[in-house]
Amino acid sequence: MIGASLFVSAVLFAIGVGGVLVRRNAIMLFMCVELMLNAVNLSFVALSRLHGVTGQVVVIFVMTVAAAEAAVGLAIIISAFRHFKSADLADIRLLGG
Amino acid sequence: MTWTAAGVQLAHFWIFGAIAIASALLFVTRRSPVAAALWLVNTMFCLAALYVLLEAPFVGAVQVLVYAGAIMVVFLFVVMLLNLGRDDARLDLREPGVRGAALLVGLLLAVELVVASRTPAEATAPLPAAEGTNVVAPVARALFTEHLVAFEVTSVLLLAAIVGAVALARRESPASRGPAVPEGPAA
Amino acid sequence: MHPLTGTAADLVWLLPLLPFLGFVANGWLSLRGAVRARVTAHPTRLETEGSRHPQFTLVNVIGVGSVVAAFGVAIAVFAALAGAPDAAGPYVQTYGSWLPSGDLRVDWAFQVDRLSMVMALIVTGVGALIHVFSVGYMADDPGYPRYFSYLNLFVFFMLTLVLGASYAVIFVGWEGVGLASYLLIGFWFSETRNADAGKKAFIVNRVGDFGFLIAMFLLWANLGTLDFREVAQRVPELAAGGGLVTAICLFLFLGAAGKSAQMPLYIWLPDAMAGPTPVSALIHAATMVTGGVYLVARSADLFAIAPVASLTVVVVGAVTAIFAAVIGLKQWDIKKVLAYSTVSQLGMMFVAVGSGAYVAGLFHLVTHAFFKALLFLGAGAVIHALHHGYHAVHDETSDAQDLRLMGGLRRRMPVTFALMWIATLAIAGVPPLAGFFSKDEILASVFRQAGGSALAQATWLGIPGSVVLGTAYAILLVTALLTAVYMTRLMRYAFHGPSRVPGDAAAHVAESPWVMRGPLVVLGALTVAGGWLNLPALLPLGPVGTLEHWLAPVTGRGAAVLAAGAPALGHGTEQALVGVAVAVALAGIAIAWVVCRPDAVPAPDAPAPTSGFGWLLSNKFFVDEAIEALIVAPLVKVSRLVLWRGIDLGVLDALFVRGPGALTRGIGWAGTRLQSGLVGTYVWVIAIAVLAVLGLMLLMK
Numbered sequence: 008m009i010g011a012s013l014f015v016s017a018v019l020f021a022i023g024v025g026g027v028l029v030r031r032n033a034i035m036l037f038m039c040v041e042l043m044l045n046a047v048n049l050s051f052v053a054l055s056r057l058h059g060v061t062g063q064v065v066v067i068f069v070m071t072v073a074a075a076e077a078a079v080g081l082a083i084i085i086s087a088f089r090h091f092k093s094a095d096l097a098d099i100r101l102l103g104g
Numbered sequence: 105m106t107w108t109a110a111g112v113q114l115a116h117f118w119i120f121g122a123i124a125i126a127s128a129l130l131f132v133t134r135r136s137p138v139a140a141a142l143w144l145v146n147t148m149f150c151l152a153a154l155y156v157l158l159e160a161p162f163v164g165a166v167q168v169l170v171y172a173g174a175i176m177v178v179f180l181f182v183v184m185l186l187n188l189g190r191d192d193a194r195l196d197l198r199e200p201g202v203r204g205a206a207l208l209v210g211l212l213l214a215v216e217l218v219v220a221s222r223t224p225a226e227a228t229a230p231l232p233a234a235e236g237t238n239v240v241a242p243v244a245r246a247l248f249t250e251h252l253v254a255f256e257v258t259s260v261l262l263l264a265a266i267v268g269a270v271a272l273a274r275r276e277s278p279a280s281r282g283p284a285v286p287e288g289p290a291a
Numbered sequence: 292m293h294p295l296t297g298t299a300a301d302l303v304w305l306l307p308l309l310p311f312l313g314f315v316a317n318g319w320l321s322l323r324g325a326v327r328a329r330v331t332a333h334p335t336r337l338e339t340e341g342s343r344h345p346q347f348t349l350v351n352v353i354g355v356g357s358v359v360a361a362f363g364v365a366i367a368v369f370a371a372l373a374g375a376p377d378a379a380g381p382y383v384q385t386y387g388s389w390l391p392s393g394d395l396r397v398d399w400a401f402q403v404d405r406l407s408m409v410m411a412l413i414v415t416g417v418g419a420l421i422h423v424f425s426v427g428y429m430a431d432d433p434g435y436p437r438y439f440s441y442l443n444l445f446v447f448f449m450l451t452l453v454l455g456a457s458y459a460v461i462f463v464g465w466e467g468v469g470l471a472s473y474l475l476i477g478f479w480f481s482e483t484r485n486a487d488a489g490k491k492a493f494i495v496n497r498v499g500d501f502g503f504l505i506a507m508f509l510l511w512a513n514l515g516t517l518d519f520r521e522v523a524q525r526v527p528e529l530a531a532g533g534g535l536v537t538a539i540c541l542f543l544f545l546g547a548a549g550k551s552a553q554m555p556l557y558i559w560l561p562d563a564m565a566g567p568t569p570v571s572a573l574i575h576a577a578t579m580v581t582g583g584v585y586l587v588a589r590s591a592d593l594f595a596i597a598p599v600a601s602l603t604v605v606v607v608g609a610v611t612a613i614f615a616a617v618i619g620l621k622q623w624d625i626k627k628v629l630a631y632s633t634v635s636q637l638g639m640m641f642v643a644v645g646s647g648a649y650v651a652g653l654f655h656l657v658t659h660a661f662f663k664a665l666l667f668l669g670a671g672a673v674i675h676a677l678h679h680g681y682h683a684v685h686d687e688t689s690d691a692q693d694l695r696l697m698g699g700l701r702r703r704m705p706v707t708f709a710l711m712w713i714a715t716l717a718i719a720g721v722p723p724l725a726g727f728f729s730k731d732e733i734l735a736s737v738f739r740q741a742g743g744s745a746l747a748q749a750t751w752l753g754i755p756g757s758v759v760l761g762t763a764y765a766i767l768l769v770t771a772l773l774t775a776v777y778m779t780r781l782m783r784y785a786f787h788g789p790s791r792v793p794g795d796a797a798a799h800v801a802e803s804p805w806v807m808r809g810p811l812v813v814l815g816a817l818t819v820a821g822g823w824l825n826l827p828a829l830l831p832l833g834p835v836g837t838l839e840h841w842l843a844p845v846t847g848r849g850a851a852v853l854a855a856g857a858p859a860l861g862h863g864t865e866q867a868l869v870g871v872a873v874a875v876a877l878a879g880i881a882i883a884w885v886v887c888r889p890d891a892v893p894a895p896d897a898p899a900p901t902s903g904f905g906w907l908l909s910n911k912f913f914v915d916e917a918i919e920a921l922i923v924a925p926l927v928k929v930s931r932l933v934l935w936r937g938i939d940l941g942v943l944d945a946l947f948v949r950g951p952g953a954l955t956r957g958i959g960w961a962g963t964r965l966q967s968g969l970v971g972t973y974v975w976v977i978a979i980a981v982l983a984v985l986g987l988m989l990l991m992k
Binding site: 024027028031033036096097099100101102 | 966967968969970971974975978981
Binding site: 008010011012013015016017018019020021023024026029030031032034035039041042048049050053055056060061063064066071073074075076077079081082083085088089094 | 132
């Protein structure tokens with residue numbers, strides 16, 4: 008079942024990457040990243056059956072960090088939206104060279 | 105495949121896994137952000153089920169509570185706040201050519217990851233599952249002994265995130281000092 | 292246990308140390324004075340005429356005292372050495388390790404032996420006299436302490452040169468005297484001409500130093516040592532007459548030719564007359580320029596087994612001797628005449644040491660130090676007196692060194708006049724003055740060697756050695772004639788006939804003070820008596836061949852090798868040789884006396900001859916111009932076009948200065964293009980990179 012978990016995890020991760028590549032809305036990009044995090048979490052949990060409970064602990068940390076990230080990230084998006092009147096990343100290029 | 109306990113478990117696993125992958129695909133391809141978010145919630149529920157099948161029910165529970173329950177709610181809330189659900193002249197998805205390229209990259213990456221994760225670890229015997237109902241205890245023990253420092257640091261991180269979110273999302277004009285965007289991470 | 296251990300010879304370290312302390316003390320006084328006056332510019336001498344440096348006495352005590360004390364030490368060491376048995380080898384004092392690098396081992400070591408102590412006596416003795424003379428000559432100069440500190444520095448390095456126990460230590464002194472020479476030639480540096488002369492001397496000497504260095508490298512690579520004693524011991528390992536030892540000797544001679552102003556590197560010495568006259572006497576006549584002769588004599592063991600190199604020395608010496616003598620005939624600057632005379636006399640010394648007559652060469656070195664120092668100091672006294680005369684009548688344009696503006700000085704400066712004549716007769720070779728004995732010995736030695744010695748049997752560029760030596764003898768005879776001519780011409784124009792000094796200045800010309808006349812008198816006495824150092828058997832006026840016996844342990848072996856097989860000269864032949872030499876000298880004096888009539892002197896502004904031999908002569912055979920056109924100008928052109936424009940600007944700047952700049956800017960430009968600020972682009976870049984890296988990792992597994 009571990010192999011199956013890793014397979015599912017890999018596919019989900021690839022889907023997340025594809026989503027990041029294909030989306031242009033900041034919030035959607037964000038959600039794709041969350042999907043990638045979840046894919047990795049699945050690998051952690053699966054491998055924790057082999058290597059002990061630490062994998063599950065790491066998953067809990069990942070969830071906490073993801074929560075913090077969501078809070079700050081969404082706040083930034085709201086700020087940016089207020090400024091640019093858009094959440095489209097093509098409109099936001101302050102760091103352009 | 106015989107109807108052993110392990111066989112049943114594996115069947116369940118593949119069912120939930122297939123649903124998770126299907127939901128993820130739908131999530132990526134929906135035009136409406138709200139629909140996409142809901143499909144993502146579905147993927148997360150399926151993952152919670154997979155966790156339970158992998159004998160990590162505590163993580164599964166936390167997955168439902170935190171991810172599906174809290175984080176995704178915040179996402180939906182912001183989507184609706186910013187009124188992204190409306191029809192827009194500009195599609196959220198990129199041009200068809202880019203979509204094809206993204207599909208290619210995604211497929212290639214999936215193949216590579218699957219090849220890379222094909223591990224002979226299945227051969228080794230899985231750890232004996234914790235007997236009894238107390239599945240939280242091992243996680244708790246590890247969390248509060250071995251990883252105590254990291255745990256405490258995480259709490260500081262969350263505090264910082266709360267403060268940061270409030271500060272960032274406040275209205276810029278000090279004159280119109282309305283209530284800040286009500287949001288907060290659930291943990 | 293060396294027999295000199297525990298004697299005064301142990302004090303040899305004091306010799307260089309005393310002048311060095313003088314240099315430090317006077318240098319400090321000079322710097323302090325410059326700081327106090329808040330000026331670093333050099334006031335002209337006219338501005339300070341008659342005013343003395345505030346620390347005049349202190350500077351004298353330090354500057355003159357240190358050299359006089361060093362002379363005392365030299366006498367003590369010399370006495371100790373004279374008391375030691377003949378067989379006692381060189382007494383080497385080692386003070387520390389200088390270059391312990393791998394197999395190379397060079398020590399700070401001084402060598403007390405008969406040659407080095409003769410040189411040390413000359414350097415400190417003549418040096419002390421010239422220091423005393425300088426007290427009077429330089430009294431009014433605002434740079435008084437600076438002058439004495441440089442002079443002391445020179446004595447320090449010169450003593451290091453003569454006392455060094457290895458080629459490496461000699462080289463330190465060699466370079467050091469070059470530095471001191473540069474500083475003193477350009478002493479009045481506020482005039483570009485003087486500073487340029489200093490630079491010229493320094494740069495031309497570099498060419499010679501290059502040869503010296505190559506010789507040292509060759510010695511080290513093949514014998515594994517630079518120490519004189521060890522080199523002497525291991526000389527038999529080198530193939531006699533082989534290419535290696537010839538190369539070593541030729542490169543050593545290149546160094547010697549640079550320092551001792553031989554063809555074609557002599558061009559710096561006439562220009563070096565830009566320095567104060569006592570400096571010309573000490574450095575550019577009596578001591579430093581004889582360093583090359585000393586080096587060849589010091590390397591006698593090497594030159595003895597390299598007859599081709601020895602013959603080269605003879606040829607170069609002979610050509611230089613006559614060439615410089617011819618140029619000296621037509622010079623109007625009193626110091627330039629003496630400068631070309633010095634070059635010519637150095638050429639004679641090289642003929643002597645090249646032909647294996649080391650003692651004759653060194654003997655002439657010693658006597659030349661006496662009479663040439665006397666001539667220079669006499670000329671200095673004349674210049675000094677005229678300078679004061681011009682100053683008294685406020686004439687600031689007339690040249691105090693121009694023979695055309697002298698004449699009739701014998702009544703004004705009788706002591707100087709008499710002493711100068713003694714020195715002139717000595718350099719011309721009139722018996723029984725010092726120059727007669729030493730010059731005669733050189734002539735006799737060359738003649739003897741030509742008659743069938745080992746050297747005469749060698750060939751030089753296909754010419755038999757006997758022919759080379761015979762020609763050299765003839766050239767030296769002609770040189771002796773010319774020497775007598777140009778020196779008599781100088782005396783005739785400077786001291787005899789009516790005065791040609793412009794204006795009333797002549798009335799103010801007077802004999803110099805005793806502090807300047809004293810050294811002249813002492814040098815005059817030495818010029819008269821110097822010949823007794825090495826009397827020939829022909830004229831047994833005292834102990835015969837003292838210097839020859841004295842130097843036998845140092846140069847005897849090499850001389851014996853080169854002279855092997857030379858027939859002893861019969862009494863009659865020897866008398867004939869002496870007769871010819873004396874006749875030539877007297878003839879030269881007579882010719883000059885007749886030809887150089889004071890009433891036929893052209894005006895200083897008279898045009899120089901524009902054709903014929905006189906034209907060549909007044910332009911010094913265009914040697915400077917030829918070197919300028921053949922070496923300097925192409926060098927400057929190559930430096931400017933190839934090295935500067937081509938390599939420096941074209942390659943180095945482009946490749947290593949502007950190249951990296953452009954590269955960095957280009958990368959920066961590309962970076963800004965890459966930094967679009969579009970998150971979508973970044974994501975694509977990251978994804979493709981991950982894809983590639985992961986794929987590569989899987990493929991390589």
